[in-house]
Amino acid sequence: MLIPVDWLREYVAVPTDATGEQIAADLVRVGLEEEGLHTGGVTGPLVVGRVLTKEPEPQKNGKTINWCTVDVGESNGTGEPQGIVCGAHNFEPGDLVVVILPGGVISTPHGPLEVSARKTYGHVSAGMICSERELGIGDDHDGILVLTRKFADDDALISSLRPGMDAIPLLGLDRETVEVNVTPDRGYCFAIRGIAREYSHATRATFIDPAIALAAKAPEPTDEGIAVELRDDSPIRDRVGCDRYVARVVRGIDVSAPTPRWMATRLTEAGMRPISLPVDVTNYVMLGLGQPLHAFDLDTLEAPIVVRRARDGERLKTLDDQDRALDTGDLLITDRGGERPVAIAGVMGGAETEVGAGTRDVLIEAAHFEAVTIARTARRHKLPSEASRRFERGVDPALAAAAAQLAVDLLVEHGGGTVDPEVTDVGSPTPPAAITMSVGFPTRIVGVEYSDGQVVDVLESVGCDVTRNGDLLSVTPPTWRPDLTTAEDLVEEVARINGYDGIPSILPTPPGGAGLTHAQRVRRTVANVLATQGLSEIWSAPFVGADRYAALGLDVDAEVARSVRLANPLSDEQPLMRTRLLATMVDGLRRNVARGARDVALFEFGLVVDLDGPQRNAPTEDVGVLPTEETLAAIRAAVPPQPRHVGWLLAGDRDRHGWWGEGRPADVTDAIDLARVVGESLAVTLHVVADTVAPYHPGRCARVELADGSVVGHVGELHPKVVAALGLPPRTVGAELDLDVLTRAAEVTVQASTLTAFPMAQSDVALVVDEGVTAAAVEEALREGAGETLESVNLFDVYRGDQLEPGKKSLAYRLTFRAEDRTLTTDEVSALRDSAVKAAASRTGAVQR
Structure with a gap:
């Protein structure tokens, strides 16, 4: 809601020295939300000018410009006429215009524009003759603003205008407008009346409700007024769609009469475009009091008027020239005893009864409509309007007569005509409940x-x-x-x-130990990341037998030596605590596949044991005896290391098939990608290096490590013998990472990188290497050789074929460079690329193709 400060002063005693900023702060104190403070978007020298000469000059492009000299008085510091190029033609020598001089700033849709003297069309144009749109006071951009026409109804003002006079106060560009956000429960603040009341609450300034005097002035309803019937066949929540309807008639008005300048200014400042006197009057009353009105051309109506719900199949052409199919939930204004729809109540009027150039008699409608009905209709037809915005938030039902009285007073004063003594006021709104x-x-x-x-x-x-x-x-x-x-x-x-500032802010004291530890936050982060990648979390019992190690292709004796043997196992076949998460996770995968699941993606968090040396037996004490410190130390020493791991298994399709195309089976690259995603979520850089360990397939296994070489875990495709021994789907891939290692690495403070606006530069290189050289090794060498300006390295092509020697492959990389303080030159990029290639050649034997 835009609130012109000058308008607000008419409703409440705002101190003369109060600024828009202070008014906004006062409104915020009573719960309104400030959105902004607006003034005219012009600063600097904006003055009245008198056109002295106007010389049309046709141009080669077919356009004709005018080379003008304009008297701007002493405002330019010399008193000499100002030479200005102007493309408009709606003025003549002797006209008073508005000129912005060099150094002034106007607002444009693209931001502020500073006006300067510049050479154009063969002349040095020292300023600009402005249109209404350029000044932000109207939409007219077809020609410039001619003051003698704009103020034609004010001879005294025109006679006082002098070249060089400051035009900012003349055009009201120094007036302030406060913008507030009105919450849905405060619909009465969609009016100056409501905002004035809130300002009075905040500052104790005197507020006199203008509706009181208007209601007292409004005549009592008569039986001779235009007949109106409220007929609602589908009430909502025991409330009818229209519970009050006031109709007033003004005859013999001149609809072509100009809207008063003060009214047009206020409408513009409040965000509405002046259109015509009847429309502007209804909008002015709505913005001032909060009661939406509608003006009908009385000659197009046939009484009686009936307010009812729409019938199946009915249509209405609204004021926006759209032919709309009506819904039975829509509330309509109809004439001819309910036969013809003429408006969608509370939303928009119909085209047939629109006030036009030939209108002489006008019917003013001031009604109270049910909020839910209007809200549903506006959304159903995608037809939000200023009226519906107010009705759906609740309009004062006692306001209708006062608003109608103000509207007819303004129409008579500025449009001529007379008011019918007959008044229609039907309906009885339900009073508020105590x-x-x-x-x-x-x-x-x-x-x-x-x-x-x-x-x-x-x-x-x-x-x-x-x-x-x-x-x-x-x-x-x-x-x-x-x-x-x-x-x-x-x-x-x-x-x-x-x-609200009188309510103390007391921070409750949290109990000790509340909150998540760093390790807990890491586990939650990793779990969320894997879940969003489509994996399902499982839990498996941590007990295994030696036969499971054999099925996984591990060194059984070594694994058993690292395992803790349970004194009283749940099953004699599983007497050992697992040393690897995958050793028990495979049972979950096998169970899902056995029950019909084809595409399975599982992950698990769990503890494993890593016994280093012989298993120790912890000492015991009798019940009721407090253990000594030595006993407690021996118990702790007997507990083997139990690092927490995270593992995942993928089987079947990773990208599922459907109408969009064929699926894609999960492979080792998916397992590696999940490891990278986990690292990125923790801001930990992980390196993937080729490796060969059980239970993975040789050549399809990789080691995951930190930058310092610390091993985090392994990923890969399970060995075919392991898959066969455990009854798993073919080509099952998996991974197991040490979450404790990741947790410690994630404790390092992350330094955010600086964003730069300088452009990137890319260069592609193709390197021939031996088949045994990994792409990761080549990438690492390229990164070292390229230096700090290297932003990224991407492998985009791998080639093996007739153009290469046997045992060779070609790896094509795209190097992206970007400097933080400048745009890199072509020579710099070439040098950086050559340095990267040289490093790759030195470390991996790569040869550039």
């Missing part, structure tokens, strides 16, 4: 001591009718506050009017 609340309830809920007098004063100040009976208050909310329905709503009013 709320019972203990006078001490706000203190108990908020935790701040509010006196009984404070509670009553606040509720009365927001418009509530308060009756006290002992400690109980009977509170009837005002008609403009449909959001006040419970005692908790009233507590919020007490808290916000007394000031």
Whole structure:
């Protein structure tokens, strides 16, 4: 909601020295949200100028420009006429115009633009003659703003204009507009009336509700007014769609009469475009009081008017020239006794009854529509409007007569004509229900001591009718506050009017030991990452037998020596604690496959034992005897190391098949990719190096290590003999990483890299290496040789074929360079690439193709 400060001053006693910033701060104190502060988007020398000469000059491109001299008085420091090139033609010598001189700044859709003297079309143009759109005071951009036309109705003002006069206050570009965000429960703040009331609450400034005087001025309804019937066949939540309808008629108006300049200015500052007098009047009343209005061409209506729900198959052409199919939930304004729809109630009028150039008699509609009905209709037709925004948040049902009175007064004053004495006012809105609340309830809920007098004063100040009976208050909310329905709503009013800043911020003291440890956060991070990659977490019992080590192709004697043997195992066939997570994970994979799962991706966290030396037996003490320190030390020494590992197994398709195409089976690259993703999630750089260890397939196994060479684990495709021995799907891939190693590596503080706006430079190299040289080794050498400006290295092609010697392969890499402080030259990039290739040749024997 945009609130012009000058308009706000008419409703509430804002101090003359109060700035827009102070007003916004005051509104924030009572719970509104500040969105911004706006002034005219022009700064610098903006002055009145008189056109002295205008010389048209046709150009080769077919365009004709005008070379003008403009008298700007002494504002340019010399008193000499200013030479300016202008492309508009709607002015003549002698006209008063608005000129922005060099050094001035105007707002454009692309940001601020500083005006300077520059050579164009063969002349040095020292400034710019401005249009309304360039000044931000209108949409007209077809020609420049001619002051003698704009202020044609104000002879005194025109006679006071002099070249060189400051045009910023003249055009109101120094006026401030405060923008606030209105929350859904505060619909009454979609009007200057509501904002003024909130400003009064915040500052205790005097507020006089303009609706009171207007309602007193409005005549009583008569039986001779235009006939209106409220007919709603599908009430929502026991509330009819329209419970009040006021209609007033103004005859003989001049719809072509200009909108008063002050009204057009306020509408523009409030974010609405002036259109015509009847439309501008209805918008002005809506913005001022909060009651949406609609103006009908009376000659196009045939009484009686009926407000009803739409029927199946009905259609209506709305003001935006769209022919709309209506829904039975839509509330309509109809004439001819309900036969012809003429408007979608509370949303948009119909084209047939639109006020046009030939309109002489106007019917003003001021009605109260049910919020849910309007909200559903606006969303159903994708037709949000300023009216629907207000109705769906709740409009004051007592406001209709006052708003209609203000509208007819403005139409008569500025459009001529006379008001019919007959007034239609039908319907009876349901009055707000009283709320019972203990006078001490706000203190108990908020935790701040509010006196009984404070509670009553606040509720009365927001418009509530308060009756006290002992400690109980009977509170009837005002008609403009449909959001006040419970005692908790009233507590919020007490808290916000007394000031949220008066509620102390007391930080509760957490109990000792609360919160996650670093290791716990690492486990959660890794679990979340693997789950988002499509893996399912399992748990497997950590007990194995020696036959499992044999099935995995491990050195059985060595593994048994590292295992802890249980004194009382659950199964005699599984007397050992596992030394590897995969030793028990394979049971989960096999069980899923046996039960019909084809594509399986599993992961598990678990402890393994890593016995170093003979197994120790821990000493025991009798029950009730406190162990000594020596006994406790012996118990701890008997507990073998139990590192925590994470492992995963993939079988079947990694990318599943469907209508989009064939699937792709999981392979070792998927297992490696998961390891890289885990490392990235912890900000730990992992290196993958070819290796050969059980239970993986030789040539399809890799070692994962840190930058310092510390081994994190292994990934690879399980050996075919292992797959056959365990009854697993063919080409099963897996991985097992030491999570404790990753946890320690993740404790290092991550240094964020600096973002740079300088462009990257790329260079491709193709290197021929022996078949046994890994791509990772070549990449590492390239990184070392390229230096710090290397941003990334990507392998994008591998070639083996007739063009290479037997036992050779070609690896093509794309090197991306970027400097933080400059744009790299071609020579620099070439030198960096050559340095990288030289390092690769030295370390891996690579030869550039």
